[in-house]
Amino acid sequence: EDQVTQSPEALRLQEGESSSLNCSYTVSGLRGLFWYRQDPGKGPEFLFTLYSAGEEKEKERLKATLTKKESFLHITAPKPEDSATYLCAVHPGGSSNTGKLIFGQGTTLQVKP
Amino acid sequence: EAQVTQNPRYLITVTGKKLTVTCSQNMNHEYMSWYRQDPGLGLRQIYYSMNVEVTDKGDVPEGYKVSRKEKRNFPLILESPSPNQTSLYFCASSSTPRGNQPQHFGDGTRLSIL
Numbered sequence: 444e445d446q447v448t449q450s451p452e453a454l455r456l457q458e459g460e461s462s463s464l465n466c467s468y469t470v471s472g473l474r475g476l477f478w479y480r481q482d483p484g485k486g487p488e489f490l491f492t493l494y495s496a497g498e499e500k501e502k503e504r505l506k507a508t509l510t511k512k513e514s515f516l517h518i519t520a521p522k523p524e525d526s527a528t529y530l531c532a533v534h535p536g537g538s539s540n541t542g543k544l545i546f547g548q549g550t551t552l553q554v555k556p
Numbered sequence: 557e558a559q560v561t562q563n564p565r566y567l568i569t570v571t572g573k574k575l576t577v578t579c580s581q582n583m584n585h586e587y588m589s590w591y592r593q594d595p596g597l598g599l600r601q602i603y604y605s606m607n608v609e610v611t612d613k614g615d616v617p618e619g620y621k622v623s624r625k626e627k628r629n630f631p632l633i634l635e636s637p638s639p640n641q642t643s644l645y646f647c648a649s650s651s652t653p654r655g656n657q658p659q660h661f662g663d664g665t666r667l668s669i670l
Contacts, residue, residue: 474656486560486646486661487599530599534656542587542606542654543614548598 445470445535449547456521456554464516464529464550472536476514478507479530481549487530490516521554528552558583562647562662569637570670577632577665579647587650588630589614589659590622592643599646605630606653637669 448467456462468476475494479487491500493509500507504525506517516529531547560581569575581588589604591614601614605624619641621633630649634641644666648659 474654477658479661484664486648486663487659489658489660492658532599534654542589542604542612544589544601544604544659545615546591546599546601548596 447547453551461519466514466531468533470535474534474536477532481528526554560662568668579630581649585649586653591646642669
């Protein structure tokens with residue numbers, strides 16, 4: 444069964460304290476792995492797409508990496524405005540040509556000044 | 557401005573009273589999808605559509621219906637709502653038919669079914 448697991452569920456950091464969020468997946472093939480940011484009362488906002496193992500993407504203080512089993516979202520020197528819930532989602536491939544997207548449960552990040 | 561618009565944003569209703577949540581996108585996207593978000597369960601896909609008149613089930617389709625008569629609209633229909641459908645609902649769209657490009661999300665519809 445296709446599955447996406449994120450850890451930790453919640454993370455509290457001091458401003459400037461770097462850390463990583465994990466997204467582990469088991470799917471039949473991978474057509475894409477997505478990272479989204481969700482602020483309270485809002486819909487998810489796209490951050491990155493990764494398609495193959497070894498790929499990396501960067502944006503400001505965020506860097507996403509991908510292996511064959513997991514993805515990491517590294518946050519370098521975070522600021523309070525980085526506080527949000529970060530969602531990982533996987534578009535499975537395999538033999539079926541579907542439009543399914545499977546989300547993890549998210550990691551809620553709080554950055555204190 | 558590129559956007560996905562959902563209506564209503566909030567709704568409190570009673571068991572069994574049919575309701576429709578509308579979703580419209582202005583980006584000419586092929587793919588549209590509905591999700592529900594519940595505490596501890598994350599976002600779960602209800603239905604998706606890869607093109608006009610093409611719809612398919614996600615992971616939690618029971619109790620829901622959809623239709624895609626026009627490219628820009630993808631309404632979610634609850635014919636006989638029940639309390640276990642109380643949730644936060646999101647509509648999303650993507651430029652490719654299978655949705656393997658970034659999805660653009662609406663701001664959500666909070667449904668309470670008493």
